Amino acid sequence: MTSIEVALETILARISPLQAEISPASSTILGTCLAEDIYADYDSPPFDKSIVDGYAVKFDDLESRNWKLPLSLEIPANPQGPAELPLGTTAEIMTGAPIPVGADTVFAREECIHTGNSIQFKPATGKRGMNILPLGKEYHRGDLLLKSGTKVTPQRAGIIAACGKTSVMAQPAPRVAIISTGAELVEANMKPKGGQIRNSNGPMLVALCGVTGALPKYLGIAGDCKKHIRSLLDEAVNSDAIIFCGGVSAGKYDLVPDMLIEAGAKILIHKINLKPGKPFLFAVAQNGKPIFGLPGNPCSVFVCFHLFVAPAIAALKGEKHRHPNILKLPIAESFHHQSDRDTCFPAKIIVDQHQLKVLPGKWFGSADLNGLSECNALLLCREGTTSHNPGDLIQVIPTEQAY
Amino acid sequence: MTSIEVALETILARISPLQAEISPASSTILGTCLAEDIYADYDSPPFDKSIVDGYAVKFDDLESRNWKLPLSLEIPANPQGPAELPLGTTAEIMTGAPIPVGADTVFAREECIHTGNSIQFKPATGKRGMNILPLGKEYHRGDLLLKSGTKVTPQRAGIIAACGKTSVMAQPAPRVAIISTGAELVEANMKPKGGQIRNSNGPMLVALCGVTGALPKYLGIAGDCKKHIRSLLDEAVNSDAIIFCGGVSAGKYDLVPDMLIEAGAKILIHKINLKPGKPFLFAVAQNGKPIFGLPGNPCSVFVCFHLFVAPAIAALKGEKHRHPNILKLPIAESFHHQSDRDTCFPAKIIVDQHQLKVLPGKWFGSADLNGLSECNALLLCREGTTSHNPGDLIQVIPTEQAY
Numbered sequence: 001m002t003s004i005e006v007a008l009e010t011i012l013a014r015i016s017p018l019q020a021e022i023s024p025a026s027s028t029i030l031g032t033c034l035a036e037d038i039y040a041d042y043d044s045p046p047f048d049k050s051i052v053d054g055y056a057v058k059f060d061d062l063e064s065r066n067w068k069l070p071l072s073l074e075i076p077a078n079p080q081g082p083a084e085l086p087l088g089t090t091a092e093i094m095t096g097a098p099i100p101v102g103a104d105t106v107f108a109r110e111e112c113i114h115t116g117n118s119i120q121f122k123p124a125t126g127k128r129g130m131n132i133l134p135l136g137k138e139y140h141r142g143d144l145l146l147k148s149g150t151k152v153t154p155q156r157a158g159i160i161a162a163c164g165k166t167s168v169m170a171q172p173a174p175r176v177a178i179i180s181t182g183a184e185l186v187e188a189n190m191k192p193k194g195g196q197i198r199n200s201n202g203p204m205l206v207a208l209c210g211v212t213g214a215l216p217k218y219l220g221i222a223g224d225c226k227k228h229i230r231s232l233l234d235e236a237v238n239s240d241a242i243i244f245c246g247g248v249s250a251g252k253y254d255l256v257p258d259m260l261i262e263a264g265a266k267i268l269i270h271k272i273n274l275k276p277g278k279p280f281l282f283a284v285a286q287n288g289k290p291i292f293g294l295p296g297n298p299c300s301v302f303v304c305f306h307l308f309v310a311p312a313i314a315a316l317k318g319e320k321h322r323h324p325n326i327l328k329l330p331i332a333e334s335f336h337h338q339s340d341r342d343t344c345f346p347a348k349i350i351v352d353q354h355q356l357k358v359l360p361g362k363w364f365g366s367a368d369l370n371g372l373s374e375c376n377a378l379l380l381c382r383e384g385t386t387s388h389n390p391g392d393l394i395q396v397i398p399t400e401q402a403y
Numbered sequence: 404m405t406s407i408e409v410a411l412e413t414i415l416a417r418i419s420p421l422q423a424e425i426s427p428a429s430s431t432i433l434g435t436c437l438a439e440d441i442y443a444d445y446d447s448p449p450f451d452k453s454i455v456d457g458y459a460v461k462f463d464d465l466e467s468r469n470w471k472l473p474l475s476l477e478i479p480a481n482p483q484g485p486a487e488l489p490l491g492t493t494a495e496i497m498t499g500a501p502i503p504v505g506a507d508t509v510f511a512r513e514e515c516i517h518t519g520n521s522i523q524f525k526p527a528t529g530k531r532g533m534n535i536l537p538l539g540k541e542y543h544r545g546d547l548l549l550k551s552g553t554k555v556t557p558q559r560a561g562i563i564a565a566c567g568k569t570s571v572m573a574q575p576a577p578r579v580a581i582i583s584t585g586a587e588l589v590e591a592n593m594k595p596k597g598g599q600i601r602n603s604n605g606p607m608l609v610a611l612c613g614v615t616g617a618l619p620k621y622l623g624i625a626g627d628c629k630k631h632i633r634s635l636l637d638e639a640v641n642s643d644a645i646i647f648c649g650g651v652s653a654g655k656y657d658l659v660p661d662m663l664i665e666a667g668a669k670i671l672i673h674k675i676n677l678k679p680g681k682p683f684l685f686a687v688a689q690n691g692k693p694i695f696g697l698p699g700n701p702c703s704v705f706v707c708f709h710l711f712v713a714p715a716i717a718a719l720k721g722e723k724h725r726h727p728n729i730l731k732l733p734i735a736e737s738f739h740h741q742s743d744r745d746t747c748f749p750a751k752i753i754v755d756q757h758q759l760k761v762l763p764g765k766w767f768g769s770a771d772l773n774g775l776s777e778c779n780a781l782l783l784c785r786e787g788t789t790s791h792n793p794g795d796l797i798q799v800i801p802t803e804q805a806y
Contacts, residue, residue: 025591025606027613044773046595051770053654076656077627078587078598094654096587096699098598109653138773145773153803154614155775158607158701161591162600162772184481184499188428188564192449195481195501197565203428204561210430211557224480250512251456251497253479296499298561328757354731354798356759367454369565370447370541370548372558395757400556401804 001273004307004342008323010268011282011308015290017318018240023170025160029152031213033318036169038146038160043136047098050075052131055090055112055119056103059128067121075100090119099132106131149320171318176214177236178205181247181256182296183224200369201245201294201301208305211400212313214241224253226262233263237285240316243309246296249279256293257281265291273383275341276300276366280308298369303344303378306399326380328393329358335379335394337386346375349402358396376400404676407710407745411726413671414685414711418693420721421643426573428563432555434616436721439572441549441563446539450501453478455534458493458515458522459506462531470524478503493522502535509534552723574721579617580639581608584650584659585699586627603772604648604697604704611708614803615716617644627656629665636666640688643719646712649699652682659696660684668694676786678744679703679769683711701772706747706781709802729783731796732761738782738797740789749778752805761799779803 002010020035050056057069065088072089075097083100085091091100099106105128113120139145145159152160152170160168185199186192202218209216219236222229224247236242247256248270260267264286270293272280277300281293290312294304306324314322329349337345346361360379363371379386380395388394405413423438453459460472468491475492478500486503488494494503502509508531516523542548548562555563555573563571588602589595605621612619622639625632627650639645650659651673663670667689673696675683680703684696693715697707709727717725732752740748749764763782766774782789783798791797 027610027619030610030613042595044600045770046600047598049770051768053652053657074655076598077585081597092655094656095652096585096598096600133768133770137767138771146776152610153779154607154610155701155705155772155778157610158603158772159776161606162603164591164594164601166592182480182499188567189569191567192445194484195450195499197447197449197499198567200561200565203564204557207430207433207555207557207560210433216430249456249498252477252495253497254456298558302558325754326757327754327759351728351730354729356730364540365454365536367448367452367536368541369558369561373549373562375558376556 001271002269003273007269007272007280007282008308008311011290011312012315012322014268014284015312015315018172018174018316020169021172022167024167025157025165029168029170030157032152032173033171034146034148034150034152034168035171035318037144037148038163038165038168040139040141040143040145041164043140044138044162045133045135048135049133050093050095050097050099050106050131051133052106052108053095054093054106054108054131056085056093056100056106057090058085058103059105059126061088062121062126067123068118070118073100105129149318151319174214174240174313174316176209176216176241176243176313177239178202178209178216178218178243178245179222179229179232179236180220180245181222181224181229183253185221187221201296201298204298204301205243205245205305209313212310213317214313224255226255226259229255229259230263233259237287237289240289241312242285242289242291244291244293245301248281248293248295260291273341274303275339275343277304278341280304282308297366299346299366299372302372306378306397307344324397327396327398329356329396330391331388331394332357332359333390335360335386335388337381339381340383342383343381344378344397345381346372347377347379347396348374349377349396349398351402356402358394376402404674405672406676410672410675410683410685411711411714414693414715415718415725417671417687418715418718421575421577421719423572424575425570427570428560428568432571432573433560435555435576436574437549437551437553437555437571438574438721440547440551441566441568441571443542443544443546443548444567446543447541447565448536448538451538452536453496453498453500453502453509453534454536455509455511456498457496457509457511457534459488459496459503459509460493460524461488461506462508462529464491465524465529470526471521473521476503508532552721554722577617577643577716577719579612579619579644579646579716580642581605581612581619581621581646581648582625582632582635582639583623583648584625584627584632586656588624590624604699604701607701607704608646608648608708612716615713616720617716627658629658629662632658632662633666636662640690640692643692644715645688645692645694647694647696648704651684651696651698663694676744677706678742678746680707681744683707685711700769702749702769702775705775709781709800710747727800730799730801732759732799733794734791734797735760735762736793738763738789738791740784742784743786745786746784747781747800748784749775750780750782750799751777752780752799752801754805759805761797779805
């Protein structure tokens with residue numbers, strides 16, 4: 001059976017970033033990767049700038065005039081024109097305003113005494129050059145501020161705006177088609193009868209794709225009918241990735257592998273050394289699109305999504321960092337586990353006295369979706385026996401932000 | 404000056420969760436809090452269920468029949484009706500299918516030998532009751548699965564669907580109005596002239612609100628004109644929260660505090676012991692809506708958003724956990740900082756050999772938006788002198804997911 005690591009490398013080797021698109025520089029590019037370098041188109045600040053509300057002076061004027069200067073000017077943040085400080089005077093200046101020609105120092109207002117039309121400065125508080133942010137201190141025109149491939153965060157959205165960009169080349173969100181299979185499934189709006197159960201995997205996969213930055217398209221339940229599964233594949237095949245859920249094992253009605261071969265897809269992985277998730281399948285459609293076959297148990301879906309589909313979505317999005325992060329965190333209670341396969345055991349990362357710790361979940365096996373409810377991480381236990389005392393470090397794959 | 408802690412408590416004391424709304428159980432409720440308890444409306448599994456593809460038997464039949472039974476039935480995952488196992492026979496059964504009446508054990512197919520119309524079982528691999536998930540093992544009808552107040556994650560979206568809910572009562576996303584002030588500001592599509600600079604705070608705040616799960620509404624730049632600021636406040640006042648950016652300090656053109664008083668708002672906090680962010684203001688409008696006045700420097704915006712606005716948005720969303728998490732992480736290099744105020748210093752949490760560490764950012768002060776580009780956290784340094792050697796634990800407030 002293929003190992004988790006080999007499976008992931010096989011998948012990532014088959015996936016290239018999507019073609020970049022021009023996008024408005026709005027919230028829609030948050031979390032996407034830039035596909036162009038962003039350069040500064042002006043110096044920042046574009047002029048020597050006051051960082052306080054106060055009084056601008058030529059420092060050398062002060063001593064000879066007994067630290068008292070007449071007020072000659074007021075300089076707002078956006079003055080009509082460039083100001084010039086008359087010799088032997090001071091100018092009232094606002095935060096962010098350009099330093100007037102002839103001044104080299106700004107005293108904060110609270111350090112000064114305003115008497116009539118003059119300002120009295122305190123010698124002890126003065127230092128030549130203070131309270132001025134010099135032109136270009138943050139960056140200069142032509143500086144590379146954000147490299148192509150950088151992920152857009154809120155502060156980078158600010159930088160993009162500061163550079164005068166209202167649209168950017170960015171990697172689009174991958175469109176992911178989701179197809180459920182299984183004759184026993186009915187949708188949430190139906191009351192299950194006889195051998196039926198409700199389809200919880202479809203809504204979970206839609207949500208998982210959403211939080212990973214993909215655009216999910218749920219195509220419905222195919223039932224256990226090869227013709228129906230094939231017609232949904234044909235509908236899905238222009239998406240950037242396709243997820244089948246259920247029907248990938250070795251049962252008589254696990255029709256997905258055969259149907260994929262008939263449709264000209266190439267199965268590259270089938271069955272991995274993983275619990276839950278052993279029947280996992282990865283194939284490439286005739287047109288090159290990646291196809292994921294996830295086993296139908298909800299915990300298998302959750303685990304296989306985080307181990308294999310999320311990294312593939314990251315790769316389609318052009319992210320440099322694709323592999324799941326593995327942290328080593330102290331486990332909060334004793335934990336013993338035995339399996340003949342590598343196991344991803346549901347767990348919860350908690351913040352305890354400002355430290356991250358991990359708690360194993362309550363979980364009876366791969367059908368236990370309810371056991372995943374409190375989980376925000378997976379313990380990675382290698383095949384064989386895992387035995388840990390409280391405080392021991394254990395390998396943890398976070399599945400959502402824990403803090 | 405108000406401390407960070409007192410400011411946050413003052414804010415949270417004034418904020419109640421928004422009125423819950425009925426919402427379709429789709430991706431739009433991801434990250435929101437449920438405002439109703441979700442109960443199981445049927446047992447799961449709803450019948451004793453096979454967890455493998457294999458053969459169902461009555462265990463006691465085996466020994467007397469030399470571990471070989473004729474094949475009598477095939478039970479798919481969703482059979483036409485309830486199956487009954489004829490005495491002394493075995494039934495082929497699929498994963499997820501109901502165990503036929505009379506059977507108590509399932510052998511996995513790979514453990515059996517199919518000879519003609521009979522199945523030969525291996526005594527060594529058999530254990531009475533194996534491979535059956537009993538009715539109600541996951542939960543019973545009437546069990547409380549998700550409590551009101553629980554945040555919707557992908558796996559909980561699956562549970563909601565499993566419970567047959569296609570719509571739920573949930574806390575809506577708060578609508579947050581954003582108003583920039585400052586005569587020196589022009590939007591990203593303009594080329595700054597003279598004393599002008601581009602408005603980077605507006606786009607950053609829109610993005611910060613978005614990633615926090617609010618619905619931002621950007622109302623534009625008010626300039627330094629009280630009448631204009633007031634008219635934008637009037638436009639904003641039916642939002643769930645209002646953010647002013649700039650114009651809150653003590654300068655001659657810092658018109659927001661005066662304008663708020665004239666509009667009947669009550670200023671509860673003005674100036675805090677924080678760097679950057681000292682001029683921060685919090686007020687309550689006449690209609691009770693929270694108003695945040697953030698200083699205009701981009702780093703002050705970033706810091707004050709994470710310390711005060713994000714917790715307020717969490718409170719409006721009905722989240723139980725509102726306070727910023729403070730982690731203690733080892734610092735990766737020496738760090739010395741001196742300030743007369745509590746300081747939030749930009750930093751980056753990194754994963755190094757499976758461990759989280761924190762690196763101080765390169766940052767020259769509150770105007771340095773570019774210095775925030777790589778930052779995903781803030782170091783919390785108390786007033787006075789902070790001095791740390793590599794490996795020392797330091798207080799860190801994460802601002803985005805670091806792994």
